[in-house]
Amino acid sequence: MMALKKTEENRFCRLCEIFSELPENVTDYADRLYRLFPARERAEEPLMKERLKVCEGCEKCNSGTCLACGCYTIIRVMKTDTRCPDKKW
Numbered sequence: 001m002m003a004l005k006k007t008e009e010n011r012f013c014r015l016c017e018i019f020s021e022l023p024e025n026v027t028d029y030a031d032r033l034y035r036l037f038p039a040r041e042r043a044e045e046p047l048m049k050e051r052l053k054v055c056e057g058c059e060k061c062n063s064g065t066c067l068a069c070g071c072y073t074i075i076r077v078m079k080t081d082t083r084c085p086d087k088k089w
């Protein structure tokens with residue numbers, strides 16, 4: 001099967017693309033992904049942990065996916081300018 005060329009005309013899910021190459025060590029992978037964001041956009045670790053703690057106790061968190069927005073919570077908490085769609089953080 002011929003691979004599709006990934007362009008804006010031939011749209012694809014970037015997150016699925018990222019996770020399709022997910023290595024065994026998810027923590028290392030998340031760390032690498034975090035460092036791809038410009039430093040000014042990265043949330044500090046205490047803030048990320050605080051947010052993740054809220055997500056872990058949230059009824060809309062399903063195996064690390066937020067059912068309110070469809071994001072992976074570990075990715076959603078990484079940026080300074082993101083917000084919880086339910087205003088929990």
Ligand code: SF4
Nearest residue numbers: 055058061066084086
């Ligand atoms: S982002 Fe908000 S709504 Fe989604 S799982 Fe986290 S706390 Fe729940």
